[in-house]
Amino acid sequence: MPLDPIVAGVREYRVATGFTPLYTMTVDEARRSDRETEATTWDWHRQPDQVFELEIEGPAGPQPIRVYRPDSEGPLPVLVYFFGGGWVVGSLDTSDAICRALSTLVPCVIVSAGYRLAPEHPFPAAVDDCYAAVQWVAQHGAEIGADVERIGVVGDSSGGNLAAAMTLMARDADGPRICAQALVYPPMSNDADTESMREHNDPMFFNATSSGWFWSRYLADPADGESPLASPLKAADHSGLPPALVITAEYCPLADEGDAYADALARAGVPVEHHRYPDLPHGFVAMSAILGTARDALGEIAEFLRRRLE
Template identity: 35%
Template sequence: MALDPQAQALLDMVYRIGAPRFHELDVHQARHSFEKLQFALRPVAPAVASVTEVPIPGVHGGGVLMARLYRPISAGPDDVLPIAFYFHGGGWCVGNIPSYDVLCRELANHSGVAVLSVDYRLAPEHPFPAAVNDAHHAVVWSLENAGLLGIDPARFALVGDSAGGTLSAVTALQLRDELGPRARLQLLIYPCTEILSQRPSRLAYCDGYFLDNETLDWFCEKYLPEPGDRQDWRASPLLAGRFDDLPPAVLITAGCDPLTDDCKAYASALESAGVPVTLHEFDGMVHGFFTLGKLFRQSAEAVELAGKALEAALTR
């Protein structure tokens, strides 16, 4: 698939100036680089009704997990809202709530639902399965404390991009297996569904398309230091074994992404198990385009599409 001209211009600039890639940086430098990219290329932050910092107790030895709750501009102060849990991307090693602030505001306003952005623990300080455990805990605690948050625990969705999309898919599987609360939607934006995949897109877009093989390896080495973890379905949800009785899924993919065939394989697995699936592929886009609305018109289209999917699943 041919690159979109704007994506090609971005890649030409990145590779021409020789900007260091994640695998050439230490963890702290990589986190700073990711944050700079997100801040530079995100749209202007829209107003929302309120933004509240939410400390979630009871994780990692009694500590606190931070989250940020966004209520849409249309919401009244006493409205009880559906909720979308958002897990950010960044290979389980980089990314944070501030980098995703604009996106979560947009999703809240497009959908009319509350959005809770979760600051799960990152590798290598906290390797697998810390992020998985945090995502699950954030959902369960929030639904059990719905009155504190002003949300309806019967209407929730699991949302995330890249590594966060993986966490959303895995959380849906965990909740099913433990007969827990059921999401109305899993909204997965170019998730990683199989760590050791050799599908064609992994080869076609492994070099020069933003998410290079070396960067994928860098993430995996830090998040999954034990080789056996790469075969754990909580890291590779395509290995879960069964996909029935899961929430309906909307997947958003980028045409020139090494993960795109893995996303399609996950969509096929869900469909084969009777789960309703809608897949939207954005031709010519690269991994990461979803948050770069200042650069890509397709980003705004994808974010609005995601918001409308949440609205349809949670408010109608």
């Protein structure tokens, strides 16, 4: 399908204003540029009543988390959210608007997990930090009004990769019980050679070159990409994982590997809901302030989580 008209307008603006892809920059430059484009809070939904930050003890020392909680008389289900940014850029602020929306749409407590970034801290640092956040929620969630019997994991882009890794890690380590996973246009294999990866290299959006740039900085050794905690699609066994929602986008280079992961889960007997959104690029959910389809996607995520965390 043709690119969504609103997204096409965003693309035209980027062309006119000299948009610079992150992969043409140094890591420090990319991080500064990413901070300048972080989404601001949306006003189309009710805001959570409480938003506050804590530090937990992570594998490498104090680790930040941000908690979102709507008003409730009793415990609420809890989501651990992992922000995107190719494991190289991004922060708790990256996913702030999405977390605020999901917290009230579900409703639920959300714990947004901070984690160490590559290349200074390559794989598996981010995985270890994210798992520490999941463990903290399981052990201390009641202190923030969460029902720790109803834990879900959610992430977009590289955060979706980390969310999938959490389900594998928790299953194999007999860790916290995760009841649901929502993976939004996730990268699932470090060396994916797919049609969508070959087709989508528009420099105005996240593209195939972007994917390679991020993977090359996340993995200190390309051989690390064989680990299912880096490339969940390469796991030998996908059975016993929590019910999943997988969202992909037509103009995203990662679309085919996300589709393949949904298929792998289904073949392993995992309940899966999969939706490929037409005419949209990678990252479209972050455009919810201007894009109705992105708000629809957030509604789909919230509805899935409501059902699975009841």
